[in-house]
Amino acid sequence: MTAAPLLSIRDLSVDFVTPRGRVQAVREASLDVASGECLAVVGESGSGKSQLFLACLGLLAARGATRGSARFQGQELLGASAAALNAVRGTRIAMVFQDPMNALTPHLSIGRQLGEVLLDRGLASPQEAHERSLAALQGVGLADAESRLQQYPHELSGGQRQRVAVAMALMTRPELLIADEPTTALDVTVQAQVLQVLRRARRDGLAMVLITHDLGVVAGIADRVAIMYAGRIVEIAPVRELFAAPAHPYAAALLEAVPRLSEASVGRLRSIEGQPPTPGEIVQGCAFAPRCPDVAAICRREAPALRPAATRAVACHVPRIRPDRES
Amino acid sequence: MSDPLLQVKGLGVRFPVRRRRFGAPPQWLTALDDVHLEIEAGRSLGVVGESGCGKSTLARAILALVEPHAGEIRWRGAAVRRSDPAGLRRMRRELQVVFQDPFGSLDPRMSIGESVAEALDALEGLTESAAVRSRVAAVLEEVGLDPSLARRYPHELSGGQCQRAAIARATVVRPRLLICDEAVSALDVSVQAQIVNLLSALSVRHGMALMFISHNLAVVRHLCDEVLVLYLGHVVERGPRESVFSAPRHPYTRALLAAVPEPDPASAPAAEPIVVLPGRSGAAPPARGCVFQARCPRVDALCASQSPSLAEAGPAHVTACHHWQTLEAWPAGSR
Numbered sequence: 001m002t003a004a005p006l007l008s009i010r011d012l013s014v015d016f017v018t019p020r021g022r023v024q025a026v027r028e029a030s031l032d033v034a035s036g037e038c039l040a041v042v043g044e045s046g047s048g049k050s051q052l053f054l055a056c057l058g059l060l061a062a063r064g065a066t067r068g069s070a071r072f073q074g075q076e077l078l079g080a081s082a083a084a085l086n087a088v089r090g091t092r093i094a095m096v097f098q099d100p101m102n103a104l105t106p107h108l109s110i111g112r113q114l115g116e117v118l119l120d121r122g123l124a125s126p127q128e129a130h131e132r133s134l135a136a137l138q139g140v141g142l143a144d145a146e147s148r149l150q151q152y153p154h155e156l157s158g159g160q161r162q163r164v165a166v167a168m169a170l171m172t173r174p175e176l177l178i179a180d181e182p183t184t185a186l187d188v189t190v191q192a193q194v195l196q197v198l199r200r201a202r203r204d205g206l207a208m209v210l211i212t213h214d215l216g217v218v219a220g221i222a223d224r225v226a227i228m229y230a231g232r233i234v235e236i237a238p239v240r241e242l243f244a245a246p247a248h249p250y251a252a253a254l255l256e257a258v259p260r261l262s263e264a265s266v267g268r269l270r271s272i273e274g275q276p277p278t279p280g281e282i283v284q285g286c287a288f289a290p291r292c293p294d295v296a297a298i299c300r301r302e303a304p305a306l307r308p309a310a311t312r313a314v315a316c317h318v319p320r321i322r323p324d325r326e327s
Numbered sequence: 328m329s330d331p332l333l334q335v336k337g338l339g340v341r342f343p344v345r346r347r348r349f350g351a352p353p354q355w356l357t358a359l360d361d362v363h364l365e366i367e368a369g370r371s372l373g374v375v376g377e378s379g380c381g382k383s384t385l386a387r388a389i390l391a392l393v394e395p396h397a398g399e400i401r402w403r404g405a406a407v408r409r410s411d412p413a414g415l416r417r418m419r420r421e422l423q424v425v426f427q428d429p430f431g432s433l434d435p436r437m438s439i440g441e442s443v444a445e446a447l448d449a450l451e452g453l454t455e456s457a458a459v460r461s462r463v464a465a466v467l468e469e470v471g472l473d474p475s476l477a478r479r480y481p482h483e484l485s486g487g488q489c490q491r492a493a494i495a496r497a498t499v500v501r502p503r504l505l506i507c508d509e510a511v512s513a514l515d516v517s518v519q520a521q522i523v524n525l526l527s528a529l530s531v532r533h534g535m536a537l538m539f540i541s542h543n544l545a546v547v548r549h550l551c552d553e554v555l556v557l558y559l560g561h562v563v564e565r566g567p568r569e570s571v572f573s574a575p576r577h578p579y580t581r582a583l584l585a586a587v588p589e590p591d592p593a594s595a596p597a598a599e600p601i602v603v604l605p606g607r608s609g610a611a612p613p614a615r616g617c618v619f620q621a622r623c624p625r626v627d628a629l630c631a632s633q634s635p636s637l638a639e640a641g642p643a644h645v646t647a648c649h650h651w652q653t654l655e656a657w658p659a660g661s662r
Contacts, residue, residue: 044515045486158378187377187542192586213516216588239592257520259545261572261587268527269549271520275485 005032006207012068014055023280025051027231038208040218043228049211053178058085094169098181100161104153111149117171136167140197159190180211227251230277230287237312247319249294294318330404331365338362339397340388358384359560371537373551381560382540386508420450423497427509429489433481439492440477443499450500466499487518504536548572556580559612566644576646579619625650
């Protein structure tokens with residue numbers, strides 16, 4: 001990584017003011033996304049993985065407040081004006097969400113919606129917009145692209161809709177795609193189709209942030225992985241290194257908890273006992289300490305900072321140097 | 328050999344769909360067609376397939392929540408009929424269900440303890456308060472919940488705790504069979520592992536059979552003795568776990584297995600890694616021939632004209648494919 005990162009997040013925190021007090025959804029998260037790379041952000045519900053990137057794009061709910069910094073190609077996004085954000089959102093940074101039905105307008109044809117992406121921004125003439133819409137649908141592998149342009153969202157299946165949502169996100173040829181659980185609602189066979197589309201887009205040089213809880217999806221597409229727990233990034237590592245030897249005990253436990261199709265696993269799955277802290281719960285020390293098999297006295301006093309180490313970064317007082325898991 | 332716990336014979340379920348005009352005969356959507364299965368006491372059966380394949384309809388038919396138009400369901404040798412409320416009540420004491428969304432299956436206005444006690448009252452007629460309390464406390468402890476949570480309400484619990492409560496409510500009457508309809512699908516990975524372990528432990532401890540409906544093939548491989556693969560309401564393959572997962576004999580089962588991304592970057596080929604099954608599981612099966620013909624890589628004229636029947640492909644392993652004997656070696660490619 002010689003060039004400056006495409007997206008650089010530093011000490012980003014997100015707070016929500018709720019009737020029950022302040023909830024820290026994201027705490028001092030720092031990460032970089034390089035041009036053309038795919039960073040997977042993995043965590044369980046409530047770990048803050050979605051809020052982190054919504055905050056970068058100024059899309060938090062009204063009660064949310066952000067601190068820290070998020071620079072896209074050097075330009076600060078946090079606190080930027082709506083006009084400045086709108087010049088970036090949907091144009092240079094595109095998004096895909098879990099439910100494609102929410103991304104598509106039900107009463108407009110697919111062709112109209114795809115075309116609008118370019119026409120509203122003055123990026124193309126109506127004729128060009130039509131041609132690029134057609135090309136975008138073909139690019140995501142939808143058969144009969146010409147007739148799909150005339151159809152409405154309800155006439156498509158979930159997988160087809162998600163592919164249209166991806167096509168729409170790619171219309172402006174963005175530099176970064178943020179995909180938040182893009183395949184979670186889909187059947188495995190359809191998920192495979194959508195992942196293939198994303199992989200192709202990556203080969204064309206698109207950088208991607210893939211927010212997911214599915215470690216199988218991560219293994220097949222990501223270059224690096226950031227693992228989040230209770231609002232903090234606990235480990236960032238190249239994908240092969242992480243899967244071969246996770247350094248953070250939570251990352252290790254998460255990998256062990258996934259049943260594998262290729263192994264005739266019988267007996268108990270390794271599970272992580274206990275629950276993650278509830279949002280708003282005040283945690284003294286490391287948030288994972290109550291569930292951690294490697295917990296030491298210091299873990300209950302002090303929250304560990306995310307410390308870079310060679311190709312990875314780990315936030316743990318007692319990281320696993322040599323994990324017991326076979327690689 | 329006594330009767331199996333559950334026998335499903337030639338089960339067919341269909342739903343009326345929109346009429347073209349008023350007074351026209353209804354059109355039917357076939358949700359299940361000629362489904363056969365058996366579950367022996369203490370065994371576990373995994374039911375897999377894409378959305379719309381009829382997995383949940385199968386559970387609903389077994390629970391007598393939908394009326395089949397063909398075939399029959401026998402519970403411990405006796406036919407189950409929706410017209411026999413006393414028989415249904417007897418069966419429901421022994422046959423319980425856990426659904427995907429635990430918040431949807433617990434009454435938000437009842438405490439966890441009340442929800443569990445309600446099952447005891449309804450199915451065993453047990454209302455004497457000391458006995459109820461001790462049974463509730465015992466079952467909560469068994470599913471890994473602190474008995475003090477009996478006073479809490481569903482909104483005060485996490486998703487995993489709620490699912491444990493739903494399992495407590497279902498198992499407090501000691502059912503012989505627990506149907507789990509996507510019971511771990513909405514849970515986070517670490518909690519999912521806890522619940523899978525819990526179901527497995529309950530099944531072993533009480534000899535409780537499981538029918539585990541899931542789209543998660545890895546969990547099914549982990550938990551179930553036998554697997555049944557449904558496609559558009561038809562059983563396309565059924566067999567012992569090891570046999571189906573290590574030597575699948577139907578192109579659909581193979582496509583499903585190949586589509587599961589393995590959490591191992593070393594095994595994931597970089598370029599064009601997965602067999603991508605074209606199309607989707609549509610709503611209407613073809614009028615003639617094999618149900619899978621539209622998406623099958625091995626389709627030929629025979630498949631278009633004639634529906635394959637279930638053929639014996641191994642010990643207790645059946646497949647509905649004309650070409651099962653000539654499918655290429657498995658695992659295909661790098662898998």
